[in-house]
Amino acid sequence: MSTRVFVTGLGTISSIGNNVEESYQSLVNSKKGIASMTRLESKHKRNRPIAEVNLTNEELANFANVKTLEGCSRTSLLGIVAAREAAVDAGISNELNSERIGLISATTVGGMGETELHYRDFIDENGQGTHLDYINSHDCGESTQRIADELGMKGYQNTINTACSSSANAILLGSRLIKHGILDKVIVGGTDALCKFTVNGFNTLMILSDKDTTPFSAHRKGLNLGEGAGFVVIESEESAKGKKIYSEVTGYANGCEAFHQTASSPEGDGAFQVMTEALAVAGLQPTDIDYINAHGTATEINDLSEGRAIQRVFGDNVPKVSSTKSYTGHTLGASGGIEAVYSNLAIDRKTIFPNLSFEEQMPELGFKPQIEVVQDVEVANVLSNAFGFGGNNSAVIFSKV
Amino acid sequence: MAELEEELKSQIIESLNLEDVEIGDIETDAPLFGAGLGLDSIDALELIVMLEKFHGIKIDDPSQGKDIFESIKTMAKFIRAHKA
Amino acid sequence: MKVFINGIGNISPQETWDNSKFLEEVISSDDNRLLCVEPVYKEYISPIKLRRMSKIIKRGIASALIALKDANVENPGAIITGTGWGCWADTEKFLLAMIDQGEEQLAPTAFMQSTHNTVSGQIAITIKCHNYNSTYVHRGVSFERSLQDGMMLCVEGNTNVLVGGFDECTDNFFAMLGRVGSWKKNPISSLELFNDNQQGTIGGEASIAFIIDSNKGENSYASIDAMTTFYKPESNYAVTQKVLSFLKSNGLSVSDIDVIVTGNNGDSLSDEVYNLVLQEFPEAAHTGFKHLCGQFDTSTAFGTWLAAKMLKTQSIPSVVKLNDVNKAPSKVLVVNHQNKENYSLQILSKC
Numbered sequence: 001m002s003t004r005v006f007v008t009g010l011g012t013i014s015s016i017g018n019n020v021e022e023s024y025q026s027l028v029n030s031k032k033g034i035a036s037m038t039r040l041e042s043k044h045k046r047n048r049p050i051a052e053v054n055l056t057n058e059e060l061a062n063f064a065n066v067k068t069l070e071g072c073s074r075t076s077l078l079g080i081v082a083a084r085e086a087a088v089d090a091g092i093s094n095e096l097n098s099e100r101i102g103l104i105s106a107t108t109v110g111g112m113g114e115t116e117l118h119y120r121d122f123i124d125e126n127g128q129g130t131h132l133d134y135i136n137s138h139d140c141g142e143s144t145q146r147i148a149d150e151l152g153m154k155g156y157q158n159t160i161n162t163a164c165s166s167s168a169n170a171i172l173l174g175s176r177l178i179k180h181g182i183l184d185k186v187i188v189g190g191t192d193a194l195c196k197f198t199v200n201g202f203n204t205l206m207i208l209s210d211k212d213t214t215p216f217s218a219h220r221k222g223l224n225l226g227e228g229a230g231f232v233v234i235e236s237e238e239s240a241k242g243k244k245i246y247s248e249v250t251g252y253a254n255g256c257e258a259f260h261q262t263a264s265s266p267e268g269d270g271a272f273q274v275m276t277e278a279l280a281v282a283g284l285q286p287t288d289i290d291y292i293n294a295h296g297t298a299t300e301i302n303d304l305s306e307g308r309a310i311q312r313v314f315g316d317n318v319p320k321v322s323s324t325k326s327y328t329g330h331t332l333g334a335s336g337g338i339e340a341v342y343s344n345l346a347i348d349r350k351t352i353f354p355n356l357s358f359e360e361q362m363p364e365l366g367f368k369p370q371i372e373v374v375q376d377v378e379v380a381n382v383l384s385n386a387f388g389f390g391g392n393n394s395a396v397i398f399s400k401v
Numbered sequence: 402m403a404e405l406e407e408e409l410k411s412q413i414i415e416s417l418n419l420e421d422v423e424i425g426d427i428e429t430d431a432p433l434f435g436a437g438l439g440l441d442s443i444d445a446l447e448l449i450v451m452l453e454k455f456h457g458i459k460i461d462d463p464s465q466g467k468d469i470f471e472s473i474k475t476m477a478k479f480i481r482a483h484k485a
Numbered sequence: 486m487k488v489f490i491n492g493i494g495n496i497s498p499q500e501t502w503d504n505s506k507f508l509e510e511v512i513s514s515d516d517n518r519l520l521c522v523e524p525v526y527k528e529y530i531s532p533i534k535l536r537r538m539s540k541i542i543k544r545g546i547a548s549a550l551i552a553l554k555d556a557n558v559e560n561p562g563a564i565i566t567g568t569g570w571g572c573w574a575d576t577e578k579f580l581l582a583m584i585d586q587g588e589e590q591l592a593p594t595a596f597m598q599s600t601h602n603t604v605s606g607q608i609a610i611t612i613k614c615h616n617y618n619s620t621y622v623h624r625g626v627s628f629e630r631s632l633q634d635g636m637m638l639c640v641e642g643n644t645n646v647l648v649g650g651f652d653e654c655t656d657n658f659f660a661m662l663g664r665v666g667s668w669k670k671n672p673i674s675s676l677e678l679f680n681d682n683q684q685g686t687i688g689g690e691a692s693i694a695f696i697i698d699s700n701k702g703e704n705s706y707a708s709i710d711a712m713t714t715f716y717k718p719e720s721n722y723a724v725t726q727k728v729l730s731f732l733k734s735n736g737l738s739v740s741d742i743d744v745i746v747t748g749n750n751g752d753s754l755s756d757e758v759y760n761l762v763l764q765e766f767p768e769a770a771h772t773g774f775k776h777l778c779g780q781f782d783t784s785t786a787f788g789t790w791l792a793a794k795m796l797k798t799q800s801i802p803s804v805v806k807l808n809d810v811n812k813a814p815s816k817v818l819v820v821n822h823q824n825k826e827n828y829s830l831q832i833l834s835k836c
Contacts, residue, residue: 042588043587043588043589044588108600108601112580115580116580116583116584119577119580119581119584120581120584122660122661122664123657123660123661123664125660125664127664132664132665135661135662135664135665136665138570139569139570139622139624139782140571140601140622140623141569141622141623141624141627142624144623145624145826148716154716154717155716156714157623157716158621158623158630159621159622159623159624160619160620160621160622161571161600161601161602161620161621161622162601162602162605162618162619162620163600163601163602169619173619173634176637176641177637180637180640196583196588197579197580197583197596200579200583200588200591200596201579201591201593201596201597201599203591204446204450204591204592204593204596205446205593205596205597206446206449206463254617254618254619255615255616255617255618256564256605256606256609256614256615256616256617256618257615258606258609258610258612258613258614258615259610260441260442260610261443261597261598261603261606261607261610262443262597263442270615273615388600388602389597389600389602389603389606390600390602390603390605390606390607390609390618391606391609391610391618392602392605392606392618392619416592417536417537418536418537419536420532420536421532439533443537443593443594443597446592446593447592447593447594450590450591450592450593453590454590
């Protein structure tokens, strides 16, 4: 059980770009994707800003070169776009049918965006129509299978749903599968489309902001939801030989805070546990970390919990911290994957992305987030945090090679 | 005057699915959270919905809930004040 | 990656929550659906917590506690659940309220509990376990993915890992899957599942937890020596070849398998491939299990339970027999698929 794990390909689509390059340009130009709802027909249209991908399902299907559109959820479409981009970037498009290549996707909503439009018809024996196709594409695993089929993948497939830490856990599992020698290459990440279910769900928890999200600000009012997909290709040392390498996955950790179903502990015990463990796995000291891509959902509880945990780990030497959810909104199951892409861009393009919309420093914290773009800076080690409902916490460290 | 208090107790039992609790088990003055009934933050959110559903009062700021939901007594007081 | 099953908690449509029993009495249904026999949950979970829990959450926690007690373990090294459709009762409760109430006055509990990893999270909260925690939601191999990750964790040095499969069949869920032709058109007795020629199968549900470890425990049921999955094989013949090569790669031949457990579910198209596989094992005892638990994404967990119990008790309950061969189980092969897309194979041994 050895071998190092390298990132060789990136792919993403979100409200700030339809691919990696567009996303990078938005990031360095502080261009956020948060705006008013246009696609979702929700009662909350007017007072809940949201971060939509600016393509209809038909446009996404064309863009993604999707072969079979029947019963294809938006979640799947987004995933196909990003996974394909990552595969092309890693130069593995022609070998995807190998048994040694896997796909681990994460999603929290699956086909809910379509189910919520038709559920009464689904359960009513008199309901009719082709939308019944969407019954078979509701479950989370279906989107992964759909991505695999579109990409021609025949090997290991898996789907993770641990809420907001899902795609970080996909990276973790993929890395372990490579280290166990079960796979040589894995496309890992996640995808989630916006839907009324999650808009209303987070609204009932009273953590959906009525203005643009302000992570790590004293008077933050919660998150904006977003949609998108983010995948990275990871490979074993042997498999990655001669390829462009974005980073090495040097550290990772997952644990359960077991404090509360939706809230994290005020002292950030769960976050502290996984950040510390990820550093230990990577063999790094806190001072080695140049940038933290925080979970930073701008809820009262998360930013306090995460902020305190960061202080406990880094003491007086807190590195630059930003939440790119200030750009993309909270993309739920896709967030760990999208943020993994951004973390790798930080290393590759020597850039640290800012925490947009910051207002006032939190009185409980001794640090504030990075509020300006920093370019031409050596970024050797990036810590990416992802914390989900059920107290599920994950941290991944990417290191320059 | 106690009618609203009795109503609230019944609504709480229903909204929070307190299967083994009777109206007579809930003291009007007793704390609802922590001690007493032992409700938690999730219940606080449920009570906000309950307030809107049964009494037409909408609370936008969850932190207001702490004072309003201290006891049945404070809830009734808030509702009466709001309706006046 | 060999592991031992050192504890089991199985809440299913049979009286399986009681580990001292083994299908002495069989429960059947006549409406194409098998629903769980529920233990008394107050014995496992405090009333104040029980009040907001849907059935799958109660079952998930209780089956985990039963398994942990069975294995004499307090704190598992990890908690990994597999589920195909997650907490459906809570999902549809919130969904229907949202649809019917026009997004007004929605209550948060159902939304919070609709996330697929609620069972994993609630088990951890109940026993205060801060270790690795994950939930796999990959259709008909969701349980297998949980098991496989558990086996990997054991290789990595973790002990007493909790793995399992959890799914529930609500009225609406059953109706919805019926719309896409999943079930038998006319109601049958579940015990007649393998004799019925109609297309379709019967619905079911269960919450099944296993405690696995690299070392044998005092109460071990069996070892899981190997497992594998494969996706959309080219033909039924290709499936039989996969089975044979799986045995071979584990140093086994057909004659080494005493008992084979297959996921026959009464649907002719689905069962065609199982029957082809069974033909490769004429000397083995053939057994099935979906007439006892129904068809659902994590139903393989019930098959694994059956294999483990047969190995521990050294008996094959008459109700599971598909042929007349009787053998003292020493090596059991479990074969399952979902929609002929996702397949899994497991080898379990007496220990």
